[in-house]
Amino acid sequence: MSSYFRNAMEVFKLLNKSNCKECFKPTCLAFAGSVFKGEKKLEECPYLPADVIAQFKDAQQKSPITDQGALDMMENYRKSIAQIDLESKAQALGGTFADGRLVIKVMGKNVSIDQHGKIFTDIHANQWVVMPLLNYIVQCKDAPISGIWVPFRELPSGRSWQGLFEKQCEELIKKVADTYPGFFQQILELFNGKEVEKHYKSDIALVVYPLPKIPLLICYWLPEDGIDSDLNLFFDAKTEDYININSIxxxxxxxxxxxxxxxINHGF
Ligand code: SF4
Structure with a gap:
């Protein structure tokens, strides 16, 4: 199954919906289903622009975020963590050490990790938390962040992931912000977000900390004079010193x- 699309509709949105059958499927929707299941490749639709195909292909080749790839990677991180003195590295990671475990704040909530890389937390620690956290413990440099905000595409490895990042991250969060009026207030309350000085003339700007040295600036522009709303995420310019682009x-x-x-839980 494709791990780059959450469902067949995400593939379908990229297609021209002409149902021309040149991909040997009866409809664009059937083609989208086959791509999602991994039976067809995007490039088998001759009408998809080359840059769209390149974006997804590039990310697919570079990304290890297949189910097996992610499991292998997490196993490797755990092996590396077993060799790390967590107590002496805790400060460099922006964490603390207590009762034999490293304690790190993830979105403002305590998560602890033992010497085997086993994670203990009250929050629902699914894969998106686990892999970046293990990567962070292994890779994080003992150096301060730069304090300079950059968009994802300006991170050293960001450009080839940009299309995917826009679709799977920024567009989705913008949609939530557009439709759920209490969104930003919820982030402030639930995740210890901090409202910051308005950046890039945005109407709302707030910072959350997915990991202690990985601040994430969310800027939102309200719709105005017929211009659609907009939302962009910014990272510290040195983020790749602490975690890799897959984790970001x-x-x-x-x-x-x-x-x-x-x-959705709030009825939107
Ligand atoms: S070739 Fe492309 S446009 Fe034609 S049916 Fe297949 S997916 Fe749709």
Whole structure:
């Protein structure tokens, strides 16, 4: 199954919906279903623009976020963590050490990790939290963040993931913000978000901390004079010193899905 699309509709949205059958499928929707299941490749539709195909292909080749790839990667991180002195690294990670476990705040909530990389938390620690957290413990440099905000595409490895990041992260969060009026207030309350000075002339700007040295700035522009609303995420320019691009993407996509669930639970 494709791990780059959450469902067949996401593939369908990319197609021209002409049902021309040149892909040897009866409809665009059937083609989308086959791509989602991994039976067809996007490039088998001759009408998809090359840049769209390239974006998804590139990410697919570079990304290890297949189910098996992610499991293997987490296993490797756990092996590396077993070799790390967590107590002496705790400060560099922006965490603490107590009762034999490293304690790190994830979105403002305590998560603890033992020497085997086993995670203990009250929050629902699905894969989007686990992989970036393990990666962070292994990779995080003992150096301060830069304090300079950059959009995802300006991170050193961000460009080839940009299309996917826009679709799976920024567009989804924008949709939640557009439809759920209490969204930003909820983030402030639930995740210890901090309202900050308005950046880039945005109407709302707030920072959350998926990990202690991974601040994430969310900027939202309200619709105005017939111009649609907009939402962009910004990262510290040095983020890739602490986690890799796979983990940065996983955080963005994971947060987008979590925010969606919160909105749905509130009836939006
Ligand atoms: S070739 Fe493309 S446009 Fe034609 S039916 Fe298949 S998916 Fe749709």
């Amino acid at each position: 993407y996983a955080i963005g996509a994971g947060l987008a899905r979590m925010f969606e669930k919160i909105a």
